[in-house]
Amino acid sequence: MAESQAFLKLDRRIQHYLWAEGWGALREVQEKAIPLILPADQDVIVAASTASGKTEAAFLPALTHLLQQPDEGLIVYISPLKALINDQFGRLDRLCENLEVPVWPWHGDITATSKRQFIQKPRGVLLITPESLEATLCNRGTSIAGLFKLVTFIVVDELHAFIGTERGKQLQSLMHRIETALGRKVPRIGLSATLGDMSLAAKFLRPDREVALVDVKSTGGQLLILVKGFEEPSAEDGTRRKNDPEKERAPLAIAEHMFKVLSGSNNLVFPNSRREVERYTHLLNSLCEQGQSPREFWPHHGSLSKEIRYETEAALKQRERPATAICTSTLELGIDIGAVKSVVQIGTPPSVASLRQRLGRSGRREGEAAILRGYVIEDALDDKADLETQLRLDTVQTAAVISLLLEHWFEPPVVGGAHYSTLVQQLLSAIAQHGGLQARRAYQLLGAAGAPFEGLTKRSFAELLRNLGQGEILTQDHSGLLLHGRIGDKIVNHYSFYASFATDEEFRLVAGGKTLGTLPVSQMMSPGQRILFGGRTWLVEDIDEPHKTIHVSPAKGGAPPLFNGGAGRVHTRVRQRMRELYVAGESLSFLDATAQRFLDEGCIAFETLALQDRVLLDQGSQAILLTWLGDGANEAIACLLMSRGVQAFSGRLGVEIVRGELSLEEIEDRLADISSEAAPPLDELLANANNLIRQKWDGLLSPHLLRETYASSNLEMDEGLGWLRTTLEHRISQ
Missing domain, CATH: 3.40.50.300 (P-loop containing nucleotide triphosphate hydrolases)
Known part of the structure; x- marks a missing residue:
């Protein structure tokens, strides 16, 4: 340990603690992270495998920096889980007690007494969830600057769990609002075990400046x-x-x-x-x-x-x-x-x-x-x-x-998306924090360059304000100050407001007045679609979004659908690898005899059906466009078809098309027309789309903004159109 330059940079009390704990050496991730974090002059992402010592890689230098300050400081640690906060409290409390640095866990199960003690003297290490941090900003108003005056670092654990989600956009907004209140940037440290693209993760952690990266690949045991x-x-x-x-x-x-x-x-x-x-x-x-x-x-x-x-x-x-x-x-x-x-x-x-x-x-x-x-x-x-x-x-x-x-490949983080649902929440929260906001100031705080919802146009923001005003979510006084409306006041004062995400809801399936069960839905559905449930195929008759109910009837004839309900969205690379496995027809060492037989049988079917050379597959009353693309691109193609009057849905092999009276050649002609033109406006593209309400506050959006936020997170239009144009350079039906 004495030969470690990183170890020698740590506070002497921390060095003594590590010796007493029997540490023989720092781990690789700690050696690399400590010199980057210690000066507190940049943002850092620390990515390494589970149990590699990431927590210590962040806190050993962060605590050293805190102890070197003439004034007391504060480290804010943000976790997606209360249970993880409890775990980290157990890990940090003994070390910090030795350093005379208090550690404050803060979530819904923590006593009011402990929270009051922190507020009276906000120093040390604060372990908090995004929801509790939201409540603090919302309810503490103009005292936020004083409460976080001493903050030296913001540490975000399990960074990958936030990226691309409403909760992640909320987290970005909370960090931005704290920095705005302080009038300075606070160094951010992101910790994660799973990051598919470090540059995209860096863009999420700090969109407007460079982030230092520590990426320690697992040496991997057996x-x-x-x-x-x-x-x-x-x-x-x-x-x-x-x-x-x-x-x-x-x-x-x-x-x-x-x-x-x-x-x-x-x-x-x-x-x-x-x-x-x-x-x-x-x-x-x-x-x-x-x-x-x-x-x-x-x-x-x-x-x-x-x-x-x-x-x-x-x-x-x-x-x-x-x-x-x-x-x-x-x-x-x-x-x-x-x-x-x-x-x-x-x-x-x-x-x-x-x-x-x-x-x-x-x-x-x-x-x-x-x-x-x-x-x-x-x-x-x-x-x-x-x-x-x-x-x-x-x-x-x-x-x-x-x-x-x-092969050590995994999906890159998704950092795009308009996230208008969370914009609604953050607007209401910011109004509560400041006791009202002028519309211009609200836009600067949330939507201008460098803000968490950067890219939001003033026109879209004005449309959002109008719609919220019509719904009595917001109101304006005679000076133009935005305030909570009658319904908005009730929303903000309900305990459930602080979470940006909706609790998991499933749609109830009802046939002939009888409930069949519930089904999680992760993609757009429309009447006329066929779904598999309880071992039977059902035809969607109607979707009652307010009551989360799908009315179905038994489907007669036709091939069963490949709709996969709530199994999660699949990346294009996974589907392309599936096709490669079908073409190769090889044995895989990790499959037992039965699983290998399944793979062999799948390969035989793939060859027998000549799927390597076919793109449009006749399935009787249906056709399947075999794209081997991810769900986002497939759903984009399905929307393009539906905008031209053809019922189509995203499936596991590509796009499922309800033929009706259409021949395969006529479907191909429709696809050719689509590929030769630009995508239609969203309001036209999604005019007949149902169940676009996915996030907690989507129901407060105008129809146009709802379509915009849905498309930004769920449709890969460029990929879908690009595939069509490349494929249709020659005839696709065989």
């Missing part, structure tokens, strides 16, 4: 991967079992295998929905009961009470008894649950970046391999097998994601 395939046999009546929980056999077989290989160790299991979390937790604990063994399997998802979630986290942290969590992405971020032996993915991973983040939980002990177990389920092949079954899409997509993971 990585063990095995994907097992399970086949769901056809029911005796010839119907498909898959997607019908009452008939499925494969989940029980998967549970039995997991019980055999996971029992006696700590693991994380990620199914793809809350329903599946409940199902597998029940199956696994039933096996515990049958074997008269103690409970080892615990659920964790956002709909559970915090007591149940804490119970699961506590079971993982203790080491006396083995525990495995069956969870959604709630345990994907850096909550300290200790090392786990393996990570299990049931079904297709949401993304390469998500799988990488999850896998970072395993192999954290010296000398241990990281272990990924995957499970895929495919229906048995028979004369009723649909295209998705023939192509073994789940297996091939899973294989594509894993192959990209092994």
Whole structure:
């Protein structure tokens, strides 16, 4: 340690603490980050694998800088999770107590007494969520400058979890509003384990100046991967079992295998929905009961009470008894649950970046391999097998994601989007903070150059103000000062206002007055679309957005749809890798015999159907435009078709087109017309689009602004049009 120049730069009290704790050396990420952060004269992103020491890489130099100041200082640490704040408090409190630096956790579960103590003397380290920071700015008004007067750093943990989201735009706005109140820039430190493009992440952290980058690639211990395939046999009546929980056999077989290989160790299991979390937790604990063994399997998802979630986290942290969590992405971020032996993915991973983040939980002990177990389920092949079954899409997509993971590629962060929903929230919050704002000042604070919503035109801002005024969200006094209107005042004074994101809502599916269940929807839907639910195909008749209800009727004939509900948006690179796997037809070392058979069968179907050379596929009453593009480009092409009177929807292979009376040649002609012209205005393009309301305050936007914010976050128009123009240089139907 004595030879480390970074170590020698640290405050002597911190050096003594590290010696006392038995540190033999600083880690690579700390060696690189300390000299960049210590002067407090630039923004820094620290990207490294889970458990690499990123927290210390930020706080050791930040605390050293704080201790070197003649006046007391303040470090603001912003986390996406209350549980992560609790963990970091445990890690920092002992170090900071030694330094006589107070540490203040601040979220909804912290007592009012502790918060008052911080407000009386705002120094040390403040650990806070964006929502609590929002409440502070909203309610503390003009005292914000005094409250944050001593701030020397703003540290953002799990940076990747914010980028491209409404919560991320809220975070950008909060940091900007604090700096505006202070009249100076505060150095920002971003910490993340998963960043696909460091330059885009830097643009998110600080859009208007350069950011120093520390990107420590994992040297990577051994990585063990095995994907097992399970086949769901056809029911005796010839119907498909898959997607019908009452008939499925494969989940029980998967549970039995997991019980055999996971029992006696700590693991994380990620199914793809809350329903599946409940199902597998029940199956696994039933096996515990049958074997008269103690409970080892615990659920964790956002709909559970915090007591149940804490119970699961506590079971993982203790080491006396083995525990495995069956969870959604709630345990994907850096909550300290200790090392786990393996990570299990049931079904297709949401993304390469998500799988990488999850896998970072395993192999954290010296000398241990990281272990990924995957499970895929495919229906048995028979004369009723649909295209998705023939192509073994789940297996091939899973294989594509894993192959990209092994190449160290993952999705770049999404930094664009208008985020008008969060603009509404930030406007209302800023008005509360300042006791009213002139429209010109509000625009400068939120939409001008260097502001969080930079790119917002004055015309769009004026339209937003008019619409909010008509809805009594805002009002103006005789001097033109913007104030909360009758309804806006109620919104801001409700406890739910401080969160920029909507709680997860699912659409209720109703057929003939009977509720079939609920379905998460992640892409645009329209009447006439076909969806798969409960093992059956349904036709969308009507979408009741205010009541989150989709009215459906049984679909007659035609191929089942490939609509994937709320499974997450897929990047173009993943779809292109799927096509490459179909063309190559090779064996993959991480697939077991059954999963490899699924891949082989998919490749055979791909070759038999001549999909390598076909772009427009006849499916009877439907046609599929085989683009092999991501969801954003596919949805853009679908919107372009719908603007010309052709019903079309984004699907897993490309764009699903309802033919009606159209021949394939007529569809091709429509596509050729689209590719030869510029995209129509958004109001024309999305005139017939439904369920565009996705974010919390979208319902307060005018129809035009709603279409604009939806398109900016969901449609890759340039990519979609570019693909059409390239493809249509020659005839596409075969």
